[in-house]
Amino acid sequence: MTTARAVRWHAAGDLRLETFDISPPGDGEVLVAVAYCGVCGSDLHEIADGPHAIPVSTAHALSGTRAPITLGHEFSGTVVAVGNGVDALPLGTRVAVEPNYRCRTCTACREGRYEVCVGSGFAGLMGDGGMAEYAVVPEYMVRALPDGFDLAAAAVLEPAAVALHGIRRSTFAAGQAVLVVGLGPVGLLVCALLREKGAAAVIGIDPRPARRELAAKLGASVVLSPDDDVAAAVGQATDGVGVHVAFEVVGSQQTFDLALAGLRTGGELLLLGLVDELVLPAFRLLNNEQTITTSVGYRDCHDELIQMCAEGRLDLAAMVTDVVGLDEGPGALMRMVSDPGDGIKTLIHCEGEKRP
Template identity: 50%
Template sequence: MKVLRWYGAQDIRLSDVPNAVHKDNEVLVQVAYCGICGSDLHEYQDGPHAIPCGAMHPVSGHQAPLTLGHEFCGQVVAVGDQVSTVKVGDRVAIEPEYRCQTCRYCKSGDYNLCESMGFIGLMGDGGMAEQVAVPEYMLHRLPDTVSYRQAAVLEPSAVAEHALNRSALKPGSRCLVIGLGPIGLLLIMLARLRGITDICAVDISPERLHKAQQLGAQHTLDGRQPDLLMQLQQLSDGGYDSVFEAAGSQTTFTTALQAAKKGGEVLLVGLMGDISLDAFDLVNREVRLQTSVGYRNVYPTLISHIAEGAFDPSVIVTRTVGLENALSAGFDALLSSKEQIKVLINPNPSLNEQEHQFHV
């Protein structure tokens, strides 16, 4: 079968590998769509960051080279002897976090904090492939009213939903989202779904600012403006209740802290390394600094929202590509143009053609 395999920085290859084989507690999934995530782009640009090299991941048992892709969905084509929750033919979304199921965090239900945390497609062979073997606990069955195209964007939606769950945001709150990649845009959509109407969005891309406005942001601001902070203070009457930092840079982090009101909060959703902050100012204004990683127990809620027609994450999809041109038309396009937001890889065109006919 064909896969997109990571061998090193700037070295992702379309490869022919033996067909995937599932274990007794696994399911073999024919992949419908797999999204390209910012994490995948980082691994492509200058990895490894999360990909295990030189030692096996303790849960997956894999190391590089491995097949990328953790934002995926598809159809069950085979099940292991111990599998009881899905059957052949089921349409499924994958919640790609590995769980050791024995550590204190897994036992308490906080499985996104597993001591051996990791993601299929980063720490084990993932969904940029025609087929992939997946642990049963990762699977969520899809109702007929949820398309594969929508299900392929469930994973970044889960990141946004978990961040909102970690926040103190409630109807009537003022909300600021800095960074309008897929997560930032999904934060806006899901905040609106919670009844939040006073949302400001900041980015440097005109295309993404326009998209944020379409998705429900009341105000949009170019982050390069020299008076950005003054504008944010005016729009928020002195500061935002909740600020979501979804860009991942020192500049945007500093802006997020400065834009929070006294007693407000800053949620770090974007990934970044070492940063500095004015702790004196943070303490003086009692600003809470909160973090969010991955997700837990949010997929059923999101699937219900989609099935009911309340939420459609596929509106952020800007392009669909095949495995054979995923590097040039997917990875490279995302790195070179802010017009591309979410690109989906389609390893099995016939599977999606059948679904399109069904949903039409």
């Protein structure tokens, strides 16, 4: 193949299905025939009123790319070509992409904390991503999958990594009660992973009935609407003590306050939702010795998640509620901006590996 199609962001409200020339992979790069690419809320924010993360006037330092950019950072596929120096990925290998760029030379990278690399960014936001038939990515982004691994489920590994990294960043330990405020894809995956890791009680809160229903199936022992008597329900589930860790997965003052209200003395609030500013009740936090911890992105999460899926301990396919073809991509994304609906995770079926 010499050309491929991609969903490209030109400006807010301006998405185009375009044909581009496929570049052969350079040194240390891999050409992936993309099977599936998930739609993330960050994609929709860029489409609605971006740019937020997409570089427009100046190219991103690590990707060397600026708008127009191929969207999509949650993707899976098959290795079809490799550049010089790539020896561990035979052609035909099924892979998931861990799309965060890293310089590998800054202090954070040298410490192994590449999620906070000084030049960090994501393929699909700061560089060309996976909402395309083919994508070229650095070898360090590519994670090999076991034979037969479902490529649709593999496209959900990226948000699962966000969830797992958040849990790792927290002080959660098996046997503790936890609260998850916000049951979108990441919040639902937090619920599933906490249950798998031995939480005594997982309390989930979301206004949407469909999300609460799925949370119960994935492992939440109590599911609530924000309009319910949350304090009473949390108290009943924790013998009046409150939860050890509360995960805020929305990014708003209201949900932050709700998460904090369910927290025990000495507990921890883990922030996963993106928000510009929050008002903190510092006196209360100090008197109760409560901790606020933040989490962004992920590092070294994919191998554990792949193993959990292969062993049947984590069902990522349960997150997928809609699949649309690449041709339908721009229209589907624009509709989701105006009406996200009740779906959990929408995948774009890119079918790069099936194109003649």
